[in-house]
Amino acid sequence: MTRTPSLFAAVLVLTGTLLASTACAGAPSGSDAAQTPTPLATSPTPTASPTQSTAPAGDPTCETIIPATTVADFESVGWTARAETFRIGELEIPEGVQCVWGDFTTATDHVQIYGWAPITAEDAVDAQNALVAQGWRREETPEGLIVTESADTTVATDDEGYGLTYLFGDGWVKYADTKQGLLLVTWS
Template structure:
C-alpha cells in the first residue's frame, strides 16, 4: 500500500470513528444537551465577523491529525455543485486529501456557509429537484445524494438555523464545529 493510500485509509477510519463516537452517549449517562458543544469542538472565533476556513470549521485536533498524515485542504467557495452558479457568499468548501496521490479514494469533504431562511428554502428546493433525499436529524434538515455508489460514502447537506454545512461522507457532518 502506498503512503498516500495508507494515509487516506487511516483518515477514513479516523473520521468514521470520530463521527460515530460523537453520536453515541457514554453508557449510563443522560442524553446530551443538543445545544452543548460536542467533544473536540473548537471555540467560536474571537472575531464575530471572521469567515470560516478549512482549518476553523473543524476542531484543531482533527486538523492537526490530518496534517500529521500529510493531508492538505483545497479551499473553494461553498456551492451546491458548480461554484460558478451555486456558490454561497461567506462560505467555504474544503477537500482534504494527499496532494501527491491522484485519487478520489479517501478524500474527505467538509464545508460551511451562512444562509438565511430564503436561501435555505431556495437550496432545499434545488436539492429536492435534483433527487436528493431529505431526512430530519437532530434539528437539521439533511439532504443525502441518492446516486452514491456506496451509501455510506454519500455526500450530504445539513440545513440549520442560519447555516448550511456539507460533508462527504455524510457521517462527517458531526465533526464540523463552526458556530
C-alpha cells in the same frame, strides 16, 4: 470519486478517543502530582448545533470549521486542504468555505470533504428544493434538516448509507461527504 472510509473511520475513532480521554482527565493525585501536565484538547465535541445561528468571530477556514485535532491528524499523514467557494448546485455562497482534504502530492481520489456557510432562509429553501428536484432526499433530524444524495447515485457512504449530505440549521448550512462527516463540522 471514491473516499477512504477506513481513514475517515480512523479519524472519527481518534477524535472520539481524544475527546473521551479529555472528558475523563482529572486533577493529578499522589505520585502523579509531580508529572508534567499534559495539555487537554480544547476543541468542542463535534456535534451539530441546530439552534445556534451566530457564527464564531472571524471567517470560516478549512482549519477552523473542523476540530483542531482532526486538522492535526490530517496533517500528520501529509494531507492538506484545498479551499473553494461553498456551493449548493448553482448557488454560490462566498462567505462560506468548502474544503477538500487529501494528499495532493499524488494523483488520488481518497479525500474528505467538509464545508460551512451562512445562508438565508429563502436561499436555504431554494437550495433544498433544487437538490430534491435532482433526486436528493430531504429528512428532518434532531440536528436540523438534512438533504442527502440519492442512494442510487452515491459513490461512497457512511455506516448508515449516507453519501454527500447538507445539514441546514438556523442561518447556516454544513456539508460533508457523508452524514457522519457532518459531526466534524463544528463551526456554526
